[in-house]
Amino acid sequence: MARDGVQPAYDPAGHDGALRSALQEVRAGRWMSMRILLEQTDSWSQWTRRTQVLAASAAGTDVVRAWLAEEPRSVTAAVMHARVSVERALRAHREEHRRTHELWLQAWHACDAVTRSAPHDPVPWVCLLALARLDEGQRWDEHRVPPPEPMLPVGPWGLLAEADRRDPDNREAHHRMLQFLYPRGGSERLARAAGFAQWAAGSAPPGSALHVLPLYVRVERYRRSGVREAALDLHWVAEDATREARQAFDSWFAQCPPGERSLPDLNHLAHALWGALRFREADQVFDALGPYWTPLPWACRAPGGGGSARRAAEVFLQARARSRSAARGGGRRHR
The missing domain is CATH 1.25.40 (Serine Threonine Protein Phosphatase 5, Tetratricopeptide repeat)
Incomplete structure (x- = not known):
């Protein structure tokens, strides 16, 4: 578990230690570890993710x-x-x-x-x-x-x-x-993207990462809105936002094996739960992240729209600390 205040690390391999070792070899110009890793990869989901990160x-x-x-x-x-x-x-x-x-x-x-x-x-x-x-x-x-x-x-x-x-x-x-x-296009096309995400999530089985798709669209909608008053913004506590966060937690996080959870999905879920004031669930997702993070979606909540990774990391740390304080202090879920 990462300590509060400790700078989170961005690592595309995340919790996949074997992938991290292969990436080090690739950066050194050697391909044998990559070949061995891919030969040992035994699921299409892992194969897809590893080939993407390696590429x-x-x-x-x-x-x-x-x-x-x-x-x-x-x-x-x-x-x-x-x-x-x-x-x-x-x-x-x-x-x-x-x-x-x-x-x-x-x-x-x-x-x-x-x-x-x-x-x-x-x-x-x-x-x-x-x-x-x-x-x-x-x-x-x-x-x-x-x-x-x-x-x-x-x-x-x-x-x-x-x-x-x-x-x-x-x-x-x-x-x-x-x-x-x-x-x-503009808002009409974004609405169609949202419709696609809802359609995909609605037909996905328990444990599928597709249940997290609507959270990505919500971040994109926020990013395009130009609204930057994060502390006062109701975008994240609206009824549909709260419902999407809860469904992603229940249908994906709670039913997906830990080794199959991607860092971007965990970050988007932690962000959505924190924004929806569901601190107990957010605390569990932050625990699953451990020392790792991804700049998105936190950058969109940073002052000025998140031009720097440092400011995005500060938002991440604030969200983690707030969620842990509320969840472990015995207080109410909502602030």
């Missing part, structure tokens, strides 16, 4: 290219090559780099190839979903598929269905769909 670290290096050169027939290396290609294309898009379109097409071809060499793997389809956001005009047919429900927007539903067929309720696939929806 984010490897994207600035040639380590995956070196691995593929040594083992050109390795399907795992090909999956990581697709992952890295997607990460580079997305970064180029964010930076408005002149090579964005070229990198996008390279990544698409890498992913398309892996859908055939690894036909049971959800990751290639998750990667294609990630690339869909680069098609801002929705010019590609695969990004204009009719939705499964009338109130949902047109989008890359076929790609989501392919990922879902291989790993039902895949967490990253649904987050990639949210990212596809976010930038397209």
Whole structure:
């Protein structure tokens, strides 16, 4: 358990010690630990998360290219090559780099190839979903598929269905769909993203990370609102906000094995419970986080909108201390 006041640590590996060791090797330019780790990964949810975190670290290096050169027939290396290609294309898009379109097409071809060499793997389809956001005009047919429900927007539903067929309720696939929806227009599109999150959470089984999706949309709505009076803001204590936080705690946190909880989901849940004044539940989530944190969603509550990680960390520490004080001091749940 982290002590109150101790600066939290951001570590993409979180509680996954084996992943942390592999990341250290990747940063040193070595790929063998990555290969061994992925060979030992025995669930699609863990596979999806580990390949994503490894790719984010490897994207600035040639380590995956070196691995593929040594083992050109390795399907795992090909999956990581697709992952890295997607990460580079997305970064180029964010930076408005002149090579964005070229990198996008390279990544698409890498992913398309892996859908055939690894036909049971959800990751290639998750990667294609990630690339869909680069098609801002929705010019590609695969990004204009009719939705499964009338109130949902047109989008890359076929790609989501392919990922879902291989790993039902895949967490990253649904987050990639949210990212596809976010930038397209103003409040109407954000409402459609909220509808998607509610639809996904409403059909998810107990223990699924999809129950946390509505909390991400609420943070995005707050971020776009421009409201920064966090102590007085009623956005987080509204009836629907409180209901979403409670449902995420009951349907996900209380029923998900600790080893399968992601740091971003834990942070969003702790943030939502603290904002909803449900301090006893928030205290339990902070305990599950231990010494780790993620800058989002705390940055959106920091003074000035959270331009620095230091200010975001201060909000995190204040929320943790307040939740622990209320929960362990024997006081009421609500302040």
